[in-house]
Amino acid sequence: MIELKNVYKAFGEKKIYTGLNLNISTGERLVIVGQSGVGKSVLLKHIVGLILPDKGSVTVDNINIVNAKSSEIYKVRKNFGFVFQGGALFDSMTVGENIALPLVEHSKLSNKEISKKVLEKLDMVGLNNTESLTPVELSGGMQKRVAIARAIVMDPDYILYDEPTTGLDPILAEKINELIIDLNERLNTTSIVVTHDISSAYSIATRISMLYNGKIIFSDTPTKAKKAKNPFLRQFLSGSSKGPMET
Numbered sequence: 001m002i003e004l005k006n007v008y009k010a011f012g013e014k015k016i017y018t019g020l021n022l023n024i025s026t027g028e029r030l031v032i033v034g035q036s037g038v039g040k041s042v043l044l045k046h047i048v049g050l051i052l053p054d055k056g057s058v059t060v061d062n063i064n065i066v067n068a069k070s071s072e073i074y075k076v077r078k079n080f081g082f083v084f085q086g087g088a089l090f091d092s093m094t095v096g097e098n099i100a101l102p103l104v105e106h107s108k109l110s111n112k113e114i115s116k117k118v119l120e121k122l123d124m125v126g127l128n129n130t131e132s133l134t135p136v137e138l139s140g141g142m143q144k145r146v147a148i149a150r151a152i153v154m155d156p157d158y159i160l161y162d163e164p165t166t167g168l169d170p171i172l173a174e175k176i177n178e179l180i181i182d183l184n185e186r187l188n189t190t191s192i193v194v195t196h197d198i199s200s201a202y203s204i205a206t207r208i209s210m211l212y213n214g215k216i217i218f219s220d221t222p223t224k225a226k227k228a229k230n231p232f233l234r235q236f237l238s239g240s241s242k243g244p245m246e247t
Helices: 038-047 070-076 097-107 111-124 138-150 169-184 198-202 223-229 231-238
Strands: 002-011 014-024 028-034 057-061 079-085 158-162 190-194 207-212 214-221
Touching: 002 038, 014 038, 014 057, 028 038, 028 169, 028 198, 038 057, 038 158, 038 190, 070 223, 097 111, 097 138, 111 138, 138 158, 138 169, 158 169, 169 190, 190 198, 190 214, 190 231, 198 223, 207 223, 207 231, 214 223, 214 231, 223 231
Parallel strands: 028 190, 028 207, 079 158, 158 190
Antiparallel strands: 002 014, 002 057, 207 214
16 A cells, blocks of 8 residues: 655745645556646655655555665665656667666566566567567557556556556557556556546546645545536536636
C-alpha cells in the first residue's frame, strides 16, 4: 500500500499541495485527474522519492521515504516501473537495448537471461520481432508500448503512467488503455495513472481521484464519479469552461 498523509509542497511562492491525503491499495488501478499544472506528475515523483514534501509523509510498503535512508529509498524505487509522458526512449539505442537498460544497470542477470526477458516483455505488449529496430522507426503508439515494456521488465509491484495516451488518436489511445488493464491483471501490479483524458480515465480506473487546489477533493469509483455532485469534479468531467474552477 502507498499512503500520502498531510502532504504540503511549494515551489517558491507557488503552493502545490496544501494537506494532500491519498491511500492507494494493492492491485487497484488508480487514475489521478485534474487541470494542467495542479501537480499530478509531481505527485508521481513524490511517490518514488524524486521530490520530497515540505511537510507530511509518503509511505510505500511501510517505509516512510521522507525520512528514509538513501539505501531504503533506492530499494523502494526498484519496486516501481515508470512510463514517462513522452516515452523517454533513447534514440541511439535499439528497442531491445532500451528495454534491457534497467536490467543492465540494476540486475546481475547474464546477457542471455536479459535477452530472454526483453523478448518476453515485448511479447506482452504485442511487439514481437521489433527488438532490433530503433525508436525512430516506430509509430507513436509503438513507442508507448516499448516504454511500457521497459517499465515492466524488472517485474515491479507498482507501475506509474504519466499521461500514457498523450499524442495518440482515439483508437490507439484505447489500445493503450486495454494494455494497461491487461498488464495490471496479468502481472498482479498496482497501476497509478495520471491523465487529463476523461475517456481513458473511465476506461482504465477502478478508482478516480481528482486533484484540485492542493488536495484530493474526490476519490471513488468511475460510476460514482459520473454521479457525483461535487461541482469541481462535474465541471472537469464535462469539460465546461463555466463553473467554480478557474480556467
